Amino acid sequence: MYRILVVDDEPAAIKHICNIIAIKCPQFEVTATAEHGQEALKRLEEETPDILITDVKMPVMDGIALAERVKERYPEVLSLVVSGYQEFEYAKAAIRSGVYDYLLKPIKPSALQNALNSMEEVLAERYARKRNFLMKSLCEKNSVDRKLLERYFPAGKYYAALVRRNGLPRRYSGNSGFEIFSGRDEKIYLYGRDEMEAMYLFGRYSVLQELLSDHLRDNPAGARQLQLCDRYYPGNAVFHRTCGRRLFRAVPASRQQYRDRRKPDPDCRGAERG
Structure with missing residues (x-):
């Protein structure tokens, strides 16, 4: 399964996202959650996920700043930003931060499912390359x-x-x-x-x-x-x-x-x- 870290300061929002993933996207698993960007960075140090799903407006560190940090420290992690704000400036800032996609709240199950399916294509190719590299390393006794x-x-x-x-x-x-x-x-x-x-x-x-x-x-x-x-x-x-x-x-x-x-x-x- 592909691993997901969900970050939102609203427990109900986290639960909503987790439920959609559990029902609609069985190939994904939410392995950790956080209430703000600073806590999310600690979770990333413990275990690097494949996907980061983060809200924009949060205390301590917002989602845009978190996405920028993640892009810098963990370039292989795909970021998905969700927000209740439709202003173009938020979407533009998210694009500059290198996020993969941007969804509006309230999140529709079909929208999240389509976004994750698209990200799965990228991850599947990446996992295949990693497996091939590890297989070769094992055969060469590295x-x-x-x-x-x-x-x-x-x-x-x-x-x-x-x-x-x-x-x-x-x-x-x-x-x-x-x-x-x-x-x-x-x-x-x-x-x-x-x-x-x-x-x-x-x-x-x-x-x-x-x-x-x-x-x-x-x-x-x-x-x-x-x-x-x-x-x-x-x-x-x-x-x-x-x-x-x-x-x-x-x-x-x-x-x-x-x-x-x-x-x-x-x-x-x-x-x-x-």
Whole structure:
């Protein structure tokens, strides 16, 4: 979910915005609220949201000044200003502050929903770039902040699959390849150092079953192989493309287990126990 910080000195206004988001925009979540700009800056230091929704007229620090500070300190945060004032000067000041949109009170659910849907397009592209960067960093064994992983990979636990074509990766053949990244709307996250080898992350094991449903429907033996592998090694079944067929292989927990379990399982044909 995308995170939102709502700032308004009227509790009823905050509740109204939160209710609209909860009902109309389930892909968003209000993670924090504040009564004025100064308090909002403290909330931003604790946890950076994706979107800031702020009123204009507030004590201590108004919404225009808050939007300017946020633009300066947190340039990736998208700001949405709401106000009961229709004067052009307020809208012009908000535009100068770099806000994404400007809505008038009382806020109509459809207006807020349309604004957030538009902002979602920007955030989806940004999240995809961040995920690709983190995937590459992990594959290159670089240090990655745990909070970033939790934010851009929210499922918490993932199934990993390493897929290779024609044996060794291209980098061992001396030929240069090109990197592969997953697209914005793909359900499976992907990073390949070249086109011969790629790592996949599945947020749910059911995603793998969904993607292979057509293949397994026409191939009962393949479905049986997947069931056996998942029984012997729950959560560690991965698929390989070999000689035009999809075979399922269980990933051992260590190299020692790999050496100890080389012998294929006769009941799992295409699958191996190690």
